[in-house]
Every structure is written in structure tokens, then in C-alpha cells.
Amino acid sequence: MATHLRILHLENSEPDRALVRRALVGGELACTFAYAANRGEFAAALERGTPDLILADFTMPDSSGASALALAQEKCPEVPFLFVSGTIGEERAIESFKSGATDCVLKERLERLLPAVRRALREAAERAQRRQLETQLRQAQKMEAVGLLAGGVAHDFNNALTVVTGYARLLLDHATMPPDAIEPLTQIFNAGTRAANLTRQLLVFSRKQPVNRRAIDLNQVAGEISEMLRRLIGEHIKLELTLSPDPCPAEADAGMMEQVLMNLAVNSRDAMPNGGTLAIATEHITIDDEATRLHPEARPGEFVCLSVRDTGCGIPPENLQRIFEPFFTTKKAGHGTGLGLATVFGIVQQHQGWIELESAVGAGTCFRILLPAAPPAAVVPAHRPAESAAAGGGSETVLFVEDEPAVREFAVAVLRSGGYRVLQAGSGLDALEVWKWHGPRIALLVTDLVLPDGLSGVELAAQLRKEKPALKVVLTSGYTNETIGKEFRPPAGTHFVQKPYQPQVLTQAVRDALDGNHSR
Ligand SMILES: Nc1ncnc2c1ncn2[C@@H]1O[C@H](COP(=O)(O)OP(=O)(O)OP(=O)(O)O)[C@@H](O)[C@H]1O
Ligand SMILES: [Mg+2]
Known part of the structure; x- marks a missing residue:
């Protein structure tokens, strides 16, 4: 304990101040003393700054030590407060402990002062550390709770925004769109994109955004x-x-x-x-x-x-x-x-x-x-491949699995407009049913990670690949489900598309998967 201690000593007798100082100085404690001779000076000293330790005589000319203790408890309850007094009496000692005094040392037994001060400081440090840990824990719990809430909302937003921005984009790209519809559609698209960016940040915060490590x-x-x-x-x-x-x-x-x-x-x-x-x-x-x-x-x-x-x-x-x-x-x-x-x-x-x-x-x-x-x-270079401007179309048969009907309809419309033949399912079990009849001609499975009836997108893909190892797979998600793991890595050979996605991102991922290009 080699720190510099600031001690406030409430004592009106000059010789007693010197005795106390002698009892502490030289005992490995580097300390400076500030003195108060009465309650008024004591109150003024507390106003000027918080000391590390308070020593106080019990009997003061203008008031009792008890009122100084009450003042200290109000101003700085965490600072150790020790009575150093000529007489205090058992009853008053017990009373002071009840009111928050840390210790009482008699003036005729000043050899007790140094150990008592050391113990008081050690206990105060432990209390401070405990308080700090509690604050950190509360903070962590709060962040966790807010994260859960944000993640839940963001997931639903992502589905809604996929539909909003996706349809706006589809209409904008439509050759026969009347010119006076272009401006409002652009506004819808831009507002949706801004909202999608906010949603993405919320998902990152709630740690539900997949990490591509x-x-x-x-x-x-x-x-x-x-x-x-x-x-x-x-x-x-x-x-x-x-x-x-x-x-x-x-x-x-x-x-x-x-x-x-x-x-x-x-x-x-x-x-x-x-x-x-x-x-x-x-x-x-x-x-x-x-x-x-x-x-x-x-x-x-x-x-x-x-x-x-x-x-x-x-x-x-x-x-x-x-x-x-x-x-x-x-x-x-x-x-x-x-x-x-x-x-x-x-x-x-x-x-x-x-x-x-x-x-x-x-x-x-x-x-x-x-x-x-x-x-x-x-280490490999951190460059990402340049986005290619033209989104790929094709004529292969695609099985599209997604439980949110609006997202499914939108994506199916996008893929069909790219020339693909699209079969759709709202759950893993539905998908197996479709597969039973059309399996041989399905070249690609596009599936959401989280599906309603217990079979996840990854499990569905694995099951279908057992029958057809060459099946190409694109996984989509608004977030990675806890059961899949916070650090979701798409299984080897699968592509991943984060929701909300734009039409060309989906068609590009589909084309890349079918062509066997590396996922972006
Ligand atoms: N470098 C900094 N200097 C001073 N204050 C900062 C600094 N970084 C963050 N802050 C404070 O922390 C607050 C929160 O920062 P945060 O980046 O989370 O939100 P924001 O900048 O207010 O809004 P947003 O980043 O969403 O546009 C800020 O409003 C600002 O008061
Ligand atoms: Mg900021």
C-alpha cells in the first residue's frame, strides 16, 4: 500500500494531531494531512474534496463526533471513518459502528492506529472493486437484453424490407414503367435501403449478423x-x-x-x-x-x-x-x-x-x-472480388424454400424474370415433398437457414445432397439462429446471401452457385 493517502483529521488539539501523525508516518504509508478544528471546518474540508480516510476525535468543543460522522456518511459514505478519541465508552462506540464508523482507536493505545487504518483501507478497496464488478455486470446484462430485443425486431424488419426494396427495384428495372412513377419508386427504394442499413447495424450489435472470417x-x-x-x-x-x-x-x-x-x-x-x-x-x-x-x-x-x-x-x-x-x-x-x-x-x-x-x-x-x-x-489478401454489374440469368430449375410468403413470392418473381424455372416450398418438409416428384431436374436449392418445422436449411441441403451430391445450394438468412451458432460458416460448397437482398444479388448468387464460382 504505497499510494499517497489524503487524510482529513478532525482534531482541535495540536499535540494530539502530532501524536496521530507520528503513529502513521513512517509506517509504509505515504500520507498528507488536512486538519479541521471544528465541525464547520470539517464540513468546509469535505466540500473542497473527498479524502481517502477520515480520522476524528469524538468530543469536540462545538459538537459531537457523531454529527461529523453523519455528515461524512452523507457526503462520502465510501470513505473509511475512524474515531481516534481519548474517551468514547462502550455504548457510544457501538452506536458509532451502527452509524457507519469503520473503527474506534483510543488515544492511549495509538499503536493500534496503523493496523486499523491498513485494514480499513484494504476493506474499502475491496468494496470499491466489488462495486465496479457489479456495475460491469449490470452493464453487460443490459447490453445483452437490448441486443436480444434489437435482434428480434431486426429479423422481422429484414423480411419486410426485402419485399419493399426488392419490389421497388423490380419495378424500377421494368422497361415499361411510366416516367412519372420512377421518382416515387426511387424514393421508396432509397428509404428502404436506408432502413435496411440501420437494420444491418442492429443485427451486428445483437451479434446475429453472420461473420465471414x-x-x-x-x-x-x-x-x-x-x-x-x-x-x-x-x-x-x-x-x-x-x-x-x-x-x-x-x-x-x-x-x-x-x-x-x-x-x-x-x-x-x-x-x-x-x-x-x-x-x-x-x-x-x-x-x-x-x-x-x-x-x-x-x-x-x-x-x-x-x-x-x-x-x-x-x-x-x-x-x-x-x-x-x-x-x-x-x-x-x-x-x-x-x-x-x-x-x-x-x-x-x-x-x-x-x-x-x-x-x-x-x-x-x-x-x-x-x-x-x-x-x-x-493470411490471404483481404480484397473482395469486384461486384459484377450484370446479374446472371439462366434456365435451370431452382427449388426455393422460404417460410415468409411475401419474401418467397418476391424472390420467385425475381428468379423467374431471370429465366429460371422455379419450384417453391414454405418449409423443409414441403421441400422434401416437392423433391420427391421433381428431384431429378432440380439443379439448385435456395433455402432460408431457419425454417418452421424443425428441419433447418442446412439439414435440408445435407439430406438432398445425399441423394444428389452435385446439387448446388444457396443459403439465405436475416440472421443466424442461436441453434446454428453465433459464428455461422456456410458449409463447404454453399453460397450465402444476407437478407434483405437486392434482386441482382440473388440472381448473381444463384448464377455463381450454378457455375461453381466461389461464393462472394
Ligand atoms: N471520438 C469521440 N469523441 C467524442 N465523443 C464521442 C466519440 N465517439 C463517440 N462519442 C460519443 O458517443 C456517442 C455515441 O456514438 P455512436 O457512434 O454510437 O452514435 P452517434 O455517432 O451519435 O450516431 P451514429 O453513429 O449512429 O450516427 C456520440 O453521440 C458521442 O457523444
Ligand atoms: Mg457515430
């Missing part, structure tokens, strides 16, 4: 997106990119990592309306047992760290607990939805990482994202 190098992700970030933050903010000289490999979803960087960069931009510096850095970090104490989620091992530091307005302490909550925003209506950091939080959790945060009002903020490092040899 590959071994990637964070240096590469940060390097590639930096040009875009530069444009995003504007010319009044200087962007500094400091990449680690060694690779920073992680098993991660490159698109999600870009999203993390974007969300953090946009927040930093908003925090620096009059300009400043945004510094993005990557580094490789080894965390040992000692370092794990600094952060509750930290654990020993090899990690890669992505940090985003700004010289902006900083975050006030009272907001620090709340910034990762969905819909917490300090921005004006229409300027922020409060989903940016919730999304970052969800992504980092899904990658078994954690976030460290430092912020000082007026000085700036630094977010550090730590992710488990992957073995360096595994």
Missing part, C-alpha cells in the same frame, strides 16, 4: 480504407496512419473491420468540428498476466490492436458508461442514431476481442480494439 492482415485493411477515410473526414482534419512494420494477422471479417474503422473515424470527425488530428495505428501486442489486470476482458496471449485516436472534444465521464448502448447519442436529432459504437461493440465481441477506451474532455479520445492474433502464414 478469414485470416486477414489489419495493416492491409487499414491501408486500403485510409483513402476513403481521408475523404470522409474532410480536409480540416489531418489523418495519420501508423502501420506496424510486422503484419497484424487476425481471423476476422474484413468488411466488418472496415465498418469499425469507419464508425470510429466518423465519430472522431464529429468530435473535431474545428479540425484536429485523427491517428490510426496498428500494432502487435503480447498480453501477459500482469497486463490482464488493466482491463476486465483482457486475457493473456498474442493480440493485434487497431487504435483510433483523435484530438476532439472528448467524452464526459458520465457518458462513458453509455456510449456503447444502441441509440445513445449526444448529437442533434437527424445527426446521429447512436448505432455507430453499438455496432463496433457487437463486431468486436463477435471476434472475441475487447475495446479499451481513454478519453479526456477537451483533449481527445482513443479507442483501442484488441483482437486475437492469427498465425501469420494463414
Whole structure:
């Protein structure tokens, strides 16, 4: 216990103050004393600042020690309060313990003071730690509950939005659409797309968005997106990119990592309306047992760290607990939805990482994202194949399985307009029935992951492939169901399409699957 202790001593006798000081100083405790000679001075001292420890004589000229104790209990109940008194008497001692005093030490037995102070400080530290753990637990439970709620709503939204944006797109692409319908349809399409983007963020936060993990190098992700970030933050903010000289490999979803960087960069931009510096850095970090104490989620091992530091307005302490909550925003209506950091939080959790945060009002903020490092040899380039503009059509027979009728009708219309022959089913069992009659000519199964009657999309695909190993499969989903696992990886040889999807994304995935191209 080598910390510097600030002790407030309520005592009007100069010789007694000296005796108490002598009993404490030199006992491995580095301490400074502030004195109060009466209740008024004591109250004023508490107003000036909270001490680490309070010592008080019981009998004071203008009042009793009990009233000082009551005041301390009101102002700073967590600070240990010890009576150091000439006389106190058993009855009054018991009374003071009941009112919250930590200990009573008699002036003629001052050798007891140091051990009593040590014990009081140790117990106070334990109480503080327990309080902190409780707060963290409450925070984690709240995030979990909000995540469940958000995920449930987002899933239904996704189905609805697939229909809204999908039909709008179909009509827009229709050659005979009257010109005066184009503008309203475009508005519908754009509003639906914006809503779909929000829904996607909610799904990420609730950790129901599938992660497409590959071994990637964070240096590469940060390097590639930096040009875009530069444009995003504007010319009044200087962007500094400091990449680690060694690779920073992680098993991660490159698109999600870009999203993390974007969300953090946009927040930093908003925090620096009059300009400043945004510094993005990557580094490789080894965390040992000692370092794990600094952060509750930290654990020993090899990690890669992505940090985003700004010289902006900083975050006030009272907001620090709340910034990762969905819909917490300090921005004006229409300027922020409060989903940016919730999304970052969800992504980092899904990658078994954690976030460290430092912020000082007026000085700036630094977010550090730590992710488990992957073995360096595994890294493949993070480039994604370019989207091809033309969506592929074809004439093969497709079995389309989806329980939501509106989504099914829309998708079937899309595939038929691409020239495909489409058979449809609303559940896994229905699909088996269709298969019984038409199996030989079905070239591709497109199925939702979660189906109503107990047979999942993955199980259905496996069952049909037993009969026809060459069957091509495209899985679709608005989220990955808990039973399938939070980290859903599509089985080998299957393609995956995230809802809500646009017509050309569906037809492209169908064409790619049929042609045996790699999934995008
Ligand atoms: N770098 C930062 N500096 C200062 N405050 C920040 C910073 N990053 C986040 N904040 C605070 O945290 C709040 C929540 O951030 P978050 O990104 O979740 O939502 P938002 O930026 O308000 O809205 P959205 O990202 O959905 O557009 C912000 O409103 C802001 O008060
Ligand atoms: Mg934001």
C-alpha cells in the first residue's frame, strides 16, 4: 500500500494531531494531512474534496463526533471513518459502528492506529472493486437484453424490407414503367435501403449478423480504407496512419473491420468540428498476466490492436458508461442514431476481442480494439472480388424454400424474370415433398437457414445432397439462429446471401452457385 493517502483529521488539539501523525508516518504509508478544528471546518474540508480516510476525535468543543460522522456518511459514505478519541465508552462506540464508523482507536493505545487504518483501507478497496464488478455486470446484462430485443425486431424488419426494396427495384428495372412513377419508386427504394442499413447495424450489435472470417492482415485493411477515410473526414482534419512494420494477422471479417474503422473515424470527425488530428495505428501486442489486470476482458496471449485516436472534444465521464448502448447519442436529432459504437461493440465481441477506451474532455479520445492474433502464414489478401454489374440469368430449375410468403413470392418473381424455372416450398418438409416428384431436374436449392418445422436449411441441403451430391445450394438468412451458432460458416460448397437482398444479388448468387464460382 504505497499510494499517497489524503487524510482529513478532525482534531482541535495540536499535540494530539502530532501524536496521530507520528503513529502513521513512517509506517509504509505515504500520507498528507488536512486538519479541521471544528465541525464547520470539517464540513468546509469535505466540500473542497473527498479524502481517502477520515480520522476524528469524538468530543469536540462545538459538537459531537457523531454529527461529523453523519455528515461524512452523507457526503462520502465510501470513505473509511475512524474515531481516534481519548474517551468514547462502550455504548457510544457501538452506536458509532451502527452509524457507519469503520473503527474506534483510543488515544492511549495509538499503536493500534496503523493496523486499523491498513485494514480499513484494504476493506474499502475491496468494496470499491466489488462495486465496479457489479456495475460491469449490470452493464453487460443490459447490453445483452437490448441486443436480444434489437435482434428480434431486426429479423422481422429484414423480411419486410426485402419485399419493399426488392419490389421497388423490380419495378424500377421494368422497361415499361411510366416516367412519372420512377421518382416515387426511387424514393421508396432509397428509404428502404436506408432502413435496411440501420437494420444491418442492429443485427451486428445483437451479434446475429453472420461473420465471414478469414485470416486477414489489419495493416492491409487499414491501408486500403485510409483513402476513403481521408475523404470522409474532410480536409480540416489531418489523418495519420501508423502501420506496424510486422503484419497484424487476425481471423476476422474484413468488411466488418472496415465498418469499425469507419464508425470510429466518423465519430472522431464529429468530435473535431474545428479540425484536429485523427491517428490510426496498428500494432502487435503480447498480453501477459500482469497486463490482464488493466482491463476486465483482457486475457493473456498474442493480440493485434487497431487504435483510433483523435484530438476532439472528448467524452464526459458520465457518458462513458453509455456510449456503447444502441441509440445513445449526444448529437442533434437527424445527426446521429447512436448505432455507430453499438455496432463496433457487437463486431468486436463477435471476434472475441475487447475495446479499451481513454478519453479526456477537451483533449481527445482513443479507442483501442484488441483482437486475437492469427498465425501469420494463414493470411490471404483481404480484397473482395469486384461486384459484377450484370446479374446472371439462366434456365435451370431452382427449388426455393422460404417460410415468409411475401419474401418467397418476391424472390420467385425475381428468379423467374431471370429465366429460371422455379419450384417453391414454405418449409423443409414441403421441400422434401416437392423433391420427391421433381428431384431429378432440380439443379439448385435456395433455402432460408431457419425454417418452421424443425428441419433447418442446412439439414435440408445435407439430406438432398445425399441423394444428389452435385446439387448446388444457396443459403439465405436475416440472421443466424442461436441453434446454428453465433459464428455461422456456410458449409463447404454453399453460397450465402444476407437478407434483405437486392434482386441482382440473388440472381448473381444463384448464377455463381450454378457455375461453381466461389461464393462472394
Ligand atoms: N471520438 C469521440 N469523441 C467524442 N465523443 C464521442 C466519440 N465517439 C463517440 N462519442 C460519443 O458517443 C456517442 C455515441 O456514438 P455512436 O457512434 O454510437 O452514435 P452517434 O455517432 O451519435 O450516431 P451514429 O453513429 O449512429 O450516427 C456520440 O453521440 C458521442 O457523444
Ligand atoms: Mg457515430
